Amino acid sequence: MTYELYYWPGVQGRGExxxxxxxxxxxxxxxxxxLPESQGGGVPGILQxxxxxxxPRPPFAVPVxxxxxxxxxxxxxxxxxxxxxxxxxxxxxxxxxxxHQLQLTILDLYLETFHTHHPLGDGYAYEEQKSAAKRRTKDxxxxxxxxxxxxxxxxxxxxxxxxxxxxxxxxxxxxxSMAQLLAGLAYAFPVASRRELRRRPRLRALHRAVxxxxxxxxxxxxxxxxxxxxxxxxxxxxxxxx
Amino acid sequence: MTYELYYWPGVQGRGExxxxxxxxxxxxxxxxxxLPESQGGGVPGILQxxxxxxxPRPPFAVPVxxxxxxxxxxxxxxxxxxxxxxxxxxxxxxxxxxxHQLQLTILDLYLETFHTHHPLGDGYAYEEQKSAAKRRTKDxxxxxxxxxxxxxxxxxxxxxxxxxxxxxxxxxxxxxSMAQLLAGLAYAFPVASRRELRRRPRLRALHRAVxxxxxxxxxxxxxxxxxxxxxxxxxxxxxxxx
Numbered sequence: 001m002t003y004e005l006y007y008w009p010g011v012q013g014r015g016e017x018x019x020x021x022x023x024x025x026x027x028x029x030x031x032x033x034x035l036p037e038s039q040g041g042g043v044p045g046i047l048q049x050x051x052x053x054x055x056p057r058p059p060f061a062v063p064v065x066x067x068x069x070x071x072x073x074x075x076x077x078x079x080x081x082x083x084x085x086x087x088x089x090x091x092x093x094x095x096x097x098x099x100h101q102l103q104l105t106i107l108d109l110y111l112e113t114f115h116t117h118h119p120l121g122d123g124y125a126y127e128e129q130k131s132a133a134k135r136r137t138k139d140x141x142x143x144x145x146x147x148x149x150x151x152x153x154x155x156x157x158x159x160x161x162x163x164x165x166x167x168x169x170x171x172x173x174x175x176x177s178m179a180q181l182l183a184g185l186a187y188a189f190p191v192a193s194r195r196e197l198r199r200r201p202r203l204r205a206l207h208r209a210v211x212x213x214x215x216x217x218x219x220x221x222x223x224x225x226x227x228x229x230x231x232x233x234x235x236x237x238x239x240x241x242x
Numbered sequence: 243m244t245y246e247l248y249y250w251p252g253v254q255g256r257g258e259x260x261x262x263x264x265x266x267x268x269x270x271x272x273x274x275x276x277l278p279e280s281q282g283g284g285v286p287g288i289l290q291x292x293x294x295x296x297x298p299r300p301p302f303a304v305p306v307x308x309x310x311x312x313x314x315x316x317x318x319x320x321x322x323x324x325x326x327x328x329x330x331x332x333x334x335x336x337x338x339x340x341x342h343q344l345q346l347t348i349l350d351l352y353l354e355t356f357h358t359h360h361p362l363g364d365g366y367a368y369e370e371q372k373s374a375a376k377r378r379t380k381d382x383x384x385x386x387x388x389x390x391x392x393x394x395x396x397x398x399x400x401x402x403x404x405x406x407x408x409x410x411x412x413x414x415x416x417x418x419s420m421a422q423l424l425a426g427l428a429y430a431f432p433v434a435s436r437r438e439l440r441r442r443p444r445l446r447a448l449h450r451a452v453x454x455x456x457x458x459x460x461x462x463x464x465x466x467x468x469x470x471x472x473x474x475x476x477x478x479x480x481x482x483x484x
Contacts, residue, residue, distance in 0.1 A: 055400075057343075058393075058396065058397065058400065060390075072343065073343050074342070074343045076318075077343045080322075080342070097312070097319055097322070097323060100319050101299075101301075101314065101315050101316045101319045104316040104318065104319060105302045105316065108302075111353075112363075115357075115363070119363075119374065120378045120381065121354075121378060121382070121386070123381030123384075123386075124377070129374075132361065132374045132377075135362050135366070135371075136361070138365075139363050144365075148302075151300075151302050154300065155299070158297075158298045158300065
């Protein structure tokens, strides 16, 4: 089966959490947004997937994964599905739920990272909500970010010494997402995230270990991975970093 | 098995999505936050669950569900688990994923409803972020709320005429959560939500049908369901409603 991923072209966004799972899983997939419009790709291809004509169970937003006849939306839901298919989650129920729980918490932090520069939502440009963004970011860097990263470091400590991963001896999709989030934080808040990670050696090790996985390293080297940018959900505004 | 729910006492919050599933499922559960402190309840009982001493897989936040030896956190994750156990989700994979996808989208709208009055997060009191709240709410009521509710109404239309539910002929946890969200919106934005629901008869019917379920009606009549209030995640500030 060839998977099809539908996500806005030009940005990593939430699509990148899915891409990393597909890459680590070593499966073939069509990244529809990145195809030329003449091949059904680009923004029109994404809009068509969202319209989901003739489908009784339409998605609300991308990312959307087409897997055979299934059309699956919501990032954590797609990863829940792929985790079982690609061997990126434990097979026992407790392990599956725990991996999903971590993933949902990782995505909560991802959303809060987006809110630092867009606390009023994407109905307003950054320039129109800059002072709100500064206040929100102040609380994020002082309270929320240390709380989240402290939690994930604690999870790694409690798991003990069986490799650098969050769940068990094998890499899961939650590890891939955690590393992607850490990469995003390093882009958005180079100063603050370096300070926060100084005391969190296990998170640093997880980050390195994910991007050193042969398939992930090959993906990065391929040039297919898009760069972070200020068009993306995670952005770098130096005035917000401390 | 007696389930144990851990959630802050005094508010419905995210805990109420779990309560509605447990009530509709007709199972016994201890609502630990509502027990006296002398019985391990109240805020100290919740803090103890969050500390999760001696547990290798700690929760980040409540709600937390204790089910035998499992300790499950994250609202959609708990519902995913309970859906299978309590017959509140289809048993086939496509149906399970679709129910979960709807649940995640419902909770996205719930979070955006919270952000209307706390766009800068809970690090600041409402009074300290009132003008940001007004701007965020303006976009929420004009763009986001119609988009979400239009989507859910469309899902009901596409499903066609097999009862008032989102997924199939039987009620699921996503229906319970949808009705709870609509109740919250009616509390927070009586004017705007009445206007939005005027054109959405299927959502109105779903709302009524959930609260008319015998077990849910009995739960409401029991006096155990807490009232909405401005201590809760969904709040009513008349100046934000239009």
